[in-house]
Amino acid sequence: AQSVAQPEDQVNVAEGNPLTVKCTYSVSGNPYLFWYVQYPNRGLQFLLKYITGDNLVKGSYGFEAEFNKSQTSFHLKKPSALVSDSALYFCAVRERGGFKTIFGAGTRLFVKA
């Protein structure tokens, strides 16, 4: 069965430190991979996506993600965290040629000043 795993319910990091939010997936073929962020009382906002090519994808607000095909992972990273990055982050996967999108359970990021 297709699935997306975000193994950490919460990630805590100090402001200015690098952050990583993990995502692994089990989807056939070479899927499209996405990261979204959700701020309180808001809908999800697109951060970045992987389609093909370079394994390091750059997105909005200084975020980037590293695709690793052998580990079927797509971890979200930022070199220097900000307090304003505190939010709920979702990894999502869509099979190429398919119409369904599968979301992970979400990881809450807490950045302490």
Next chain:
Amino acid sequence: EAQVTQNPRYLITVTGKKLTVTCSQNMNHEYMSWYRQDPGLGLRQIYYSMNVEVTDKGDVPEGYKVSRKEKRNFPLILESPSPNQTSLYFCASSLDGRTANTEAFFGQGTRLTVV
């Protein structure tokens, strides 16, 4: 401004009373979708629509109906709501459903409580 608009934002209803949550997008997107968000489960897809008059079930379609009579609108219908449908609902749209132009734009969400 490009946006996906859902209404209402908050709704409390009683078991069995039919309700509709509206969703409208102004970006001429072909693909629209409904999700429910529950703690610890993330977002689960309820129904999606590839274009006008074309819809299909997602992972949790039971108890829900949708229609796509116009490109911009994609209402979610609960014919006989039950307490297990208490959730946060999101509508989303994207340019199309299959190509790389598939990042989604989300509405603000509808918090539904069924008592």
